[in-house]
Amino acid sequence: MTPVFSHGDLRLYLLSLLDEAPRHGYDLMQALSDRTGGTYTPSAGTIYPRLSKLEEEGLVTKSVDGRKTVYAITEDGRAEVAARTGELEGIESDLADSVRLIAQEVRGNVREAMKSLRADLAAAARADRDAPPPPPADDERTETRELVRRADGVITQFRTQVRADLRTHVAHGGTLSTSLVDALERALDDAAREVTRALRDD
Template sequence: MFGHGSKRGGSRHGGDWRDHPFGGRRGRHDRPLEQGDLRWLVLDLIGEQPRHGYEIIKAIEDAFNGAYTPSPGVIYPTLTLLEETGLIVSETQGAKKLYSLTDQGRAELAARVQEVTAVRGRLEEARARFGANPAPEMIRAMDNLRAAVQVRLSKGPLSPEAVQVITGALDRAASEIERS
């Protein structure tokens, strides 16, 4: 259900929150999911098959055609909460944990069909608004840009002039892309 092709990608979101490709309000972290959605999405993914945390992150990224990737800082606390509430259990496999539904988790998922269906609907709506998977060469170019910025930032503090040059280049690229 959630595993649709794309790998890494990204998008530039600007303007009013109603223009955001995933709908909803753009909060501090610009999350495309509503409050509580992630819990049901994670539980549903684990209900499909036992998964590691990284697999859950990748499944959600794929579900959003690479336009949104939840951070480990969001996924792992969610997994901890689901485990503490008895909805999932984990089995340690080397350095990883494999998460599975408990009987209580299956019952909760069955009782929350409306919430899960609503999350799936919002996810499909977001996918439709965002569009098809980007071409592979676009993904490569986006990854190159991300890597270039990370390499430059790792070299140490930026001077005000360097910040101006980099932000100018990024803003010009964004403007050119928006006009295309």
């Protein structure tokens, strides 16, 4: 996937965010997610080492506020941001381009997944049409019940896996964007419609 920040740009961008207002680590992660439309949510392992380096360089300070560590820019940090205004403008422009490319990749991946799903459903429908005559009624009902149970298992497995992925992502400090949930909702709606259409055509 297209990287959001080029080498060294994240350091300067963090300084620019702190130039706006003091922030704690999670607030910085959320701000980066918001500025990129949810396409980039850095981990704590990405943010905190850079903040420590900025502190070592005397560009930021940190203080403890309750259970949170708040970072604030120093005068030297403000001077660096002011001196590199042109670079920041370039980063903002590159950021917009990166977000656009990532969004295009996500849309492309969803489209490819839907094409594959439609192809699989069409192949299954053809296989059903070309299949030999069905077995006697009792056997058919038994097979149908088994297939329903199998379908239930597939749906349950998908739901469990996605829920686990989402909860793990959030537990590790990640956030969810409206665009991601909207894309998931659209993909599932499309899948449901394809299944309904395949059942009607059966």
